[in-house]
Amino acid sequence: MRRRRVLQLGGGVCVSAALGTPMRRARAQAPRALPLQLLRTGDIGGLPWVELPLGGRATRWLVDSGASIALIAPALAQELKLERRADLRVAGAGGVQRLPRFALPPLPLPQTPARAEAAALDLASLLGPAGATLDGLIGAPWLREAVTRFDFARGELSWPQRAAAPAGPSALLPLHWDAGLPVLSLALGERRAEPFLFDTGNAGALVLFAQRARTLLEASAALPASTVRELGGSVRALHARIERVSAAGWTMHELPAAFESGAPGERGAFFDRLSGSLGCAAFEAGAVTLDGPGGRLLVELPGLPEPAPLAGGFGLRLEAGGAAPRVAAVFDAGPAAAAGIAPGQWLLGLDDADAHGWPPEQVWQRLAGRTQAEFALGTEAADAAPRRVTLRREAFFPLWR
Secondary structure (H helix, E strand, O other): OOOEEEEEEOOEEEEEOOOOOOEOOOOOOOOOEEEOEEEOOOOOOOEEEEEEEEOOEEEEEEEOOOOOOEEEOHHHHHHOOOOEEEEEEEEEOOEEEEEEEEEOOOOOOOOOEOOOEEEEOOOHHHHHHHHHHOOEEEOHHHOOOOEEEEEOOOOEEEOOOOOOOOOOOEEEEEEEEEOOEEEEEEEEOOOOOEEEEEOOOOOOOEEEOHHHHHHHOOOOOOOOEEEEEEOOEEEEEEEEEEEEEEEOOEEEEEEEEEEEEOOOOOOOHHHHOOOEEEOHHHHOOOEEEEEOOOOEEEEEOOOOOOOOOOOOEOOEEEEOOOOOOEEEEEOOOOHHHHOOOOOOOEEEEEOOEEOOOOOHHHHHHHHOOOOEEEEEEEOOOOOOOOEEEEEEOEOOOOEEO
16 A cells, blocks of 8 residues: 555645545436535635535535545544545655545545545644545546546636536646646746646645755745644745746746745655646646546636636635634735734634624635725634724735745
């Protein structure tokens, strides 16, 4: 059994393993399309999830193209009385852990692995309190033998019979399957193309894995840093906007990127071959189709071949504070820092709404697509007269070439 590793970085989650799983035929009763929603954990992007009926009730599942095995909430595994299998070894920032593994019942999806299995893990250990609202995660084994369209703009996950050419601007990117996961080639600036994971478990835009990040940043100036949650520990990341990221027929300018810093745990040889991962934020303005059998990625974005840069951010991270969301971190040179916002302050209101009792993901959901918002902040959760500041999104991360 190869070692499985769970990674969360830049607001996303990537569960990886070297695992090839045969597929059952599509089931006739499975829907061809489902409403697609985003679990927002930060300024840009979000994690795609769908609602599926299972065990007589509605359940919520992340759809993660960067995962080669499923995850299921321990409470749901117990409720469904799933058959126990051999445990999995999972390595993360906190060291190697063992997770119980179960046989997964067929999910109402067009493609289902013949021997579907899931590791039992409370997703709150990956995503914080936001993960507690999820029942599981499905990944690449459900995508490899199907054509899957993530329409982020319309909020729909669908399984067309084939990856048809769209009417609007599009780009067709070749990809290959490596250790059961979809990998495409991206060029950073004038450098040669490098392998990147197509990863809907990455809520942000681009992540550079630690080994590649070290070589790219050897001669760079200091970059803003943050610390993000990972299974059993945390990973430090440096942030910049990459001047140009390109693939066949598609070029993104000033793409936000998180560079892993330090030693985030043991991954194994597979991740050593990859430079990083490309996530959901890069496609949120349009749609992307993963043609598993055809080995290609169909990108539909306004403005192709060179769409407009992604919106910037407000420059702060939030954490659950019980009574109200709390500022967990503030980026230097960002809008929040310029407004005098400091870690530990409480977010008591957003525009005209009272934010008491809100989880952080509710704040980010309300801020999605907004360029400006008024934040009410206090030093205590019960402040009677909070300070009100107006923040505008800015692309404040330094430009990296």
